[in-house]
Amino acid sequence: MKTCSFKLPFGLVLTTFFYLSLLPGLVGSCLAAADSPQANAAEPEAKKIQITAERLISDTTNNTAEFIGNVSASQGNTLITADNLKVFFAGKSGPDDASPAQSLEKLVAAGNVEIKFDNRLAVARQAVYITAQRVLILTGPGASVTSGDNIITGETITFYREDGRFTVEGGSNGRVTAVIVPEETGLE
Numbered sequence: 001m002k003t004c005s006f007k008l009p010f011g012l013v014l015t016t017f018f019y020l021s022l023l024p025g026l027v028g029s030c031l032a033a034a035d036s037p038q039a040n041a042a043e044p045e046a047k048k049i050q051i052t053a054e055r056l057i058s059d060t061t062n063n064t065a066e067f068i069g070n071v072s073a074s075q076g077n078t079l080i081t082a083d084n085l086k087v088f089f090a091g092k093s094g095p096d097d098a099s100p101a102q103s104l105e106k107l108v109a110a111g112n113v114e115i116k117f118d119n120r121l122a123v124a125r126q127a128v129y130i131t132a133q134r135v136l137i138l139t140g141p142g143a144s145v146t147s148g149d150n151i152i153t154g155e156t157i158t159f160y161r162e163d164g165r166f167t168v169e170g171g172s173n174g175r176v177t178a179v180i181v182p183e184e185t186g187l188e
Contacts, residue, residue, distance in 0.1 A: 049075045051085065062091040068140040083111025104131050121146045141171065149181040
């Protein structure tokens with residue numbers, strides 16, 4: 001019996017999942033995403049995405065999948081927990097493409113969002129991750145990113161993962177806060 005992991009291409013797995021009319025509770029179980037050993041070997045372990053939730057609603061017409069209730073999504077060293085996670089996929093690669101394979105375009109996590117990544121912890125009401133630009137946008141009062149003892153807080157935090165830049169906006173109260181613990185010297 002062949003076994004495999006729930007991995008990219010994520011759209012192929014979801015579409016296969018629904019075409020087979022399996023129950024949403026089986027999302028975390030082992031699914032056959034590809035038939036050839038070469039296809040499995042081509043996808044490194046780090047690309048696997050594991051998502052668990054209480055419910056899953058797929059909309060293949062609009063290329064979305066929404067995970068609802070105690071969502072946990074992980075890929076490599078990145079872990080997202082939230083009340084809801086909506087995944088948006090790019091369309092098929094061409095009109096004659098018979099394959100349902102799609103690529104991740106955007107993730108939107110909402111409600112009690114926590115994201116652990118790159119030795120950081122991000123907390124927000126909502127987080128949007130745009131995969132092509134590798135941009136994470138955290139929103140909500142008290143949105144924060146913590147790295148060690150260092151903390152930045154604002155109402156909108158945009159993190160550019162490609163080069164490690166942050167922009168932080170204070171929102172309605174107009175204030176951004178930062179706690180910086182210098183390694184050796186500080187303001188004194």
